[in-house]
Amino acid sequence: PSFGFLFDIDGVLVRGKTPIPAARAAFQKLVNSQGQFLVPVVFVTNAGNCLRQKKADQLSQLLGVPISQDQVMMSHSPLRMFKRYHEKCVLVSGQGPLLDIAQDLGFCQPITIDTLREKRPLLDAIDHDRRPSVLVVFCNCGFLTAVVLFGEPVRWETSLQLIIDVLLTSGYPGNPYQQENYPHIPVLACNMDLMWVAEAQSPRFGHGTFMVCLENIYKKITGKELKYEALMGKPSRLTYQYAEHLIRTQALQRSWEQPIHTLYAVGGPATLSQDHEIGLSWENELASAAAARCRSVLVCTGVYNPHTEVPLDTRDSVTETVFHGHRDFRFDPGLVEPDHIVPDVDAAVDLVFQLENFAP
CATH class of the missing domain: 3.40.50.1000 (HAD superfamily/HAD-like)
Structure with a gap:
């Protein structure tokens, strides 16, 4: 054929x-x-x-x-080609078996949002019930060289907060924001779908909706556009x-x-x-x-x-008719x-x- x-x-x-x-x-x-x-x-x-x-x-x-x-x-399949990040420490966002997925793609040092939250519990402060009851000793979780967005996470407020922290501290979350460091560390994003079709009568929010939130929060804080190293999907x-x-x-x-x-x-x-x-x-x-x-x-x-x-x-x-693309x-x-x-x-x-x- x-x-x-x-x-x-x-x-x-x-x-x-x-x-x-x-x-x-x-x-x-x-x-x-x-x-x-x-x-x-x-x-x-x-x-x-x-x-x-x-x-x-x-x-x-x-x-x-x-x-x-x-x-x-x-x-996320094309991420196999981005070998320059495979040996580096990267923050991964999404849901499901994130570490298994990242490692299957070739990433050797992925860190999930949940792991970062555990290492830096003071950063996740929106949900009062999840705030730490006692101050935790400062923990150095290392330098994050990139952010990989696999798909929509479950707790958007936590993911948005911690990703912004990583971007505004040049990969050292917990440090003071450094707005003069622009462009920020690389962001690779998978799946820009604003909405998707499930059993419901109307389309449901997709990862593209989460990305819209992230882009607008970043711009509102810094006055600058969030930049992507690559968009795939x-x-x-x-x-x-x-x-x-x-x-x-x-x-x-x-x-x-x-x-x-x-x-x-x-x-x-x-x-x-x-x-x-x-x-x-x-x-x-x-x-x-x-x-x-x-x-x-x-x-x-x-x-x-x-x-x-x-x-x-x-x-x-x-x-005119709204454009739903990225x-x-x-x-x-x-x-x-x-x-x-x-x-x-x-x-x-x-x-x-x-x-x-x-x-x-």
């Missing part, structure tokens, strides 16, 4: 933990009688609260076909380049000799272009991804609203318009097979 699939999960295959009926039918068309995929497939999710293997196991049970962890791309260019790398690796392992020319992203709109000021040092590591054409197939089972108008510019979005993405209406719109994922597979003249 000369094409491959990039499948969103939330709103395409599931709503929360409830399978979308069309999903199983779609994937029966994508495998042979031995359960092997007929075309390269990668699942691209903005989830970041578990290991790839756990997500692969969930998908296998959900879809009734065997899925390997090498077919799963979490929002849909719809960043980095994520789709890394997914293309996984597709090509999969084709190589299956000894499919025909080059992959077209990738079909089934789920949300195509990638938005990212501001050039964000670090691009990872691009050399993806040189093997030869820029296959990516076409978007939008399904109507997720957050998509066919009646929403497209704003001309993010700066005008207060008076602050550091330039808005291009041409990129948001999908190449195809179909009712569900089963119809998407049928459409792609038809476009590619592919007969399983």
Whole structure:
């Protein structure tokens, strides 16, 4: 095959933990009688609260076909390329098995928000019931060289406070704020989704909402913009380049000799272009991804609203339809318009097979 699939999960295959009926039918068309995929497939999710293997196991049970962890791309998967931080002490924010996730990605010295709070209990003062009853002796927890935001945390007030502390003290939380130290230590963020679709009738807050809070608190205190070393997860260019790398690796392992020319992203709109000021040092590591054409197939089972108008510019979005993308993405209406719109994922597979003249 000369094409491959990039499948969103939330709103395409599931709503929360409830399978979308069309999903199983779609994937029966994508495998042979031995359960092997007929075309390269990668699942691209903005989830970041578990290991790839756990997500692969969930998908296998959900879809009734065997899925390997090498077919799963979490929002944090591209962090494997940021090797310059792997040996350093970094603060990690989110929920789930954070240390396991960080170490699986290559980080040798991750410190969680909870660990930092235990070492510096005086810093977490919003919840009166969690304040220390006695003053704790000063504890040096070392120099934090970067902040990695895996996903939305549970106690937002604690995470916001401690991350701000780390940024304003150049990695030495507990020290006095040093506003002259700008730019701050690097921040790497995964999953910019403002909202996501679960079983509720309306979309729920995502990690992007937490990031909006962090950005605005930082700017209110310092008068300056919070800067990101990298943003990853849909719809960043980095994520789709890394997914293309996984597709090509999969084709190589299956000894499919025909080059992959077209990738079909089934789920949300195509990638938005990212501001050039964000670090691009990872691009050399993806040189093997030869820029296959990516076409978007939008399904109507997720957050998509066919009646929403497209704003001309993010700066005008207060008076026009609100732009829900991240602050550091330039808005291009041409990129948001999908190449195809179909009712569900089963119809998407049928459409792609038809476009590619592919007969399983």
